Amino acid sequence: MLLNRREFISLSLSTLYLLTHNLEALAGDAVEIFDLGIASGDPTQDGIILWTRINPNIHSKLNKDLILEISQSPEMKESSVIKIPGDKIIKERDYTIRLTIDNLKPGKTYYYRFSYADVPSMIGRFKTLPAGNVENYRMGFVTCQNYADGYFTAYRHLANEDVEFILHLGDQIYERIYGKARVPGRDLAFPSGHSIALDLEDYKYLYTTYLSDKDYQLARAMHSFIYIWDDHEYANDYSFDYEKGFYKLPKHPFENDREKVLNLRKAAILAWHFYTPSRAKLNLNAQNPLEWITIYRDFKIGELAHLICLDERSYRTPQPCDKRYASSGCEDQYKTSMLGENQKFWFYEKLKQGNSWKIVANEVQFVQGKINGLYGSLDAWDGYIKERQEIIEFLNKNNINKFVALTGDRHAGLIAEIPTEFKENYEKIVGVEFMTPAVSSISAAEANWWKDYGVKDADEYAQLEIKQNPWTKYLSHRVWGYSILDIDKSSAKCQIVSVNKYKKDSDKEIAATYQYIPGNGLVKF
Structure with a gap:
């Protein structure tokens, strides 16, 4: 879908540059490597969570390092660079990477991109939360x-x-x-x-x-x-049965099986965590299922x-x-x-x-x-x-x-x-x-x-x-x-x-x- 003329006129130059670049990236080699795109989440006054995934078929063959650049310029000038070793991109997390970035300035716009095997991703943008007035x-x-x-x-x-x-x-x-x-x-x-x-x-x-x-x-x-x-x-209309200590899943195949209900809960939490850039806290080793994730x-x-x-x-x-x-x-x-x-x-x-x-x-x-x-x-x-x-x-x-x-x-x-x-x-x-x-x-x-x-x-x-x-x-x-x-x-x-x-x-x-x-x-x- 192309942007119409009115939308183009209303955009700032930096946004226009970014959108044009990313629409081109969505049609290029980056799509195959960064098959689920890039993302940022849970901004604070001085930090952000950055996320991406490397296509499993590609990483299993190449096992390359992942490069992250962060800049205050949409053209990625004067970037800070972080390297993620290839052996940190693992099957157990479905080849996803999440990075907590700190020491940023409040109320500022930042740009970032990943590179893998010399192929850059789209350029992402995020804004830290403002401080003060x-x-x-x-x-x-x-x-x-x-x-x-x-x-x-x-x-x-x-x-x-x-x-x-x-x-x-x-x-x-x-x-x-x-x-x-x-x-x-x-x-x-x-x-x-x-x-x-x-x-x-x-x-x-x-x-x-x-x-x-x-x-x-x-x-x-x-x-x-x-x-x-x-x-x-997780499951439609679920709730917690405090007396029995597990979740009620109405009309679900596992409805009355405590072990299967709780195993499914852990699976749902893990999957959400793999693909969602968030600061939500996980503690899947806790005895109480209510403590497994704090959203x-x-x-x-x-x-x-x-x-x-x-x-x-x-x-x-x-x-x-x-x-x-x-x-x-x-x-x-x-x-x-x-x-x-x-x-x-x-x-x-x-x-x-x-x-x-x-x-x-x-x-x-x-x-x-x-x-x-x-x-x-x-x-x-x-x-x-x-x-x-x-x-x-x-x-x-x-x-x-x-x-x-x-x-x-x-x-x-x-x-x-x-x-x-x-x-x-x-x-x-x-x-x-x-x-x-x-x-x-x-x-x-x-x-x-x-x-x-x-x-x-x-x-x-x-x-x-x-x-x-x-x-x-x-x-x-x-x-x-x-x-x-x-x-x-x-x-x-x-x-x-x-x-x-x-x-x-x-x-x-x-x-x-x-x-x-x-x-x-x-x-x-």
Whole structure:
């Protein structure tokens, strides 16, 4: 897909140089050697994680050293050079390399590239987080990218956006094959021969397939990513059974086999770690499965904002009541926990730090969503009502109203105020929720999830949800793409960008833009 003239004109010279160079690299020898591209992740004020993989077929024959260059020039002038010996590129990590780079300067743009057998990779770009006084900041956020459900064209447009980093809210892969692909050339087949990932090789197959997408590679080269995960990186709708000490995997082949469930968990963690540039902590030798990986972590954006990344899957108790969708609810909604005690304590401590914007990477819908007396999903925060209300009361008690929940999971675009009480004539709000649509995953408009609510289609469902849940100001099941968050000292603005997942060369459109000013609520642009 080529950039259109308007996009070229809007780009800075350094960005234009980089995009032109990388589009050429994606068509050259670098593709064969760096078959999954390059990436950076988890920026701090003075550091970054850099990542790549060498094609196993090539490295097994050549066993060459890998060279990394880092520069403040897109032309890679005056570079610092690091050599990674060939014997460090090993099969046990699927020939991936991750490097922690420190002693960088805050708020600066850096460029990097790898070279192997004298063949350079694309040139990557990342920005360290700023320190001190920051007037404004811009980040992208994405979620839910089922490879078989559509093209990743959204990433080509996101690569061109002027953002500091991209927050990925989970479902980077899907652990199950849901039948024939919805677009040509995207069919999947697990090494195990099953329709669901059952071992490490299956998970590795998913990551290497998803990361082979050139639009995704371009976005990962052009911007740093901060990743959390949702459920499909492991198993759909999973939760933790604290009494039995292992994970519940509903309708999974391993559902009742503790050993297989835990072995699969380790495989999912390893695969995520191989291909995701992240500072998440691993401890796979711990006796307690809850300690095998710690994904929740935080990032300071100067004095302006504090990004708090949550893990709303690994510690949650099982979803309550009779069914996930179209449930009238039950008492168990007041006995569940989404975060677990340790993470919740950590979360509250982070919320109390300073008076900056609290930007929360939140996997599942936070605000209440009921249609005709039935909850939309008890897998979301509606299934964890007591804990949600505890968080809202904590925000209210501590006078925190610069609170923004960035949400994925639902495969829809949603913008809502967060009231102190979910009632028709609510009087006070403590923040907002900005939900980004899926990059490509199937939406309610393509399925029949809405039938259980007595409505004729997904559009009527959306209209009723807005009407019956007045804090929700925007909802669409017919949008795919990504979102942009702009924050300054007085406001937070979200722009939902729609990109047709069925076309490789589709343009982008602005689906919705809303601004939040604490004390005044949401305003539509």
